[in-house]
Amino acid sequence: MPRKPKKPCAYPGCPELVDGYYCEAHKKLTDKLYNQYARDDFSKNFYNSMAWRLARKRQLSVHPFCEECLKNGKAVKATMVDHIIPIKQGGDKFEPSNLQSLCFSCHSRKSVEEGSRFGRHRGAKD
Ligand SMILES: [Zn+2]
Numbered sequence: 001m002p003r004k005p006k007k008p009c010a011y012p013g014c015p016e017l018v019d020g021y022y023c024e025a026h027k028k029l030t031d032k033l034y035n036q037y038a039r040d041d042f043s044k045n046f047y048n049s050m051a052w053r054l055a056r057k058r059q060l061s062v063h064p065f066c067e068e069c070l071k072n073g074k075a076v077k078a079t080m081v082d083h084i085i086p087i088k089q090g091g092d093k094f095e096p097s098n099l100q101s102l103c104f105s106c107h108s109r110k111s112v113e114e115g116s117r118f119g120r121h122r123g124a125k126d
């Protein structure tokens with residue numbers, strides 16, 4: 001029986017010869033990327049859900065001003081509702097005590113600090 005010839009790893013620029021599609025290192029890497037995308041999909045669906053829209057609306061009607069700006073003595077209209085403990089860290093999705101109203105700039109800053117997907121995409125300035 002002739003041995004199946006090895007092929008270079010499918011990851012661009014990787015010289016490793018492998019039996020499968022990716023070498024061990026790149027298999028792990030692509031699995032990780034895949035999981036990341038799957039999670040992003042999950043949160044996208046969550047933020048579009050009716051339950052979240054209602055929770056968000058209720059939060060903004062009870063706390064119409066950015067809570068971070070209020071701490072600094074400024075009344076800025078809040079446009080975003082943030083999870084104080086992020087969902088991916090086990091925070092409750094709908095519990096009012098885990099929600100805070102934020103203006104866009106406070107929310108972006110917090111997202112950058114957390115390294116969340118908002119931070120990665122919107123944090124960089126051209
Ligand atoms: Zn590789």
Ligand SMILES: [Zn+2]
Pocket residue numbers: 066067068069076102103104105106107
């Ligand atoms: Zn603010």
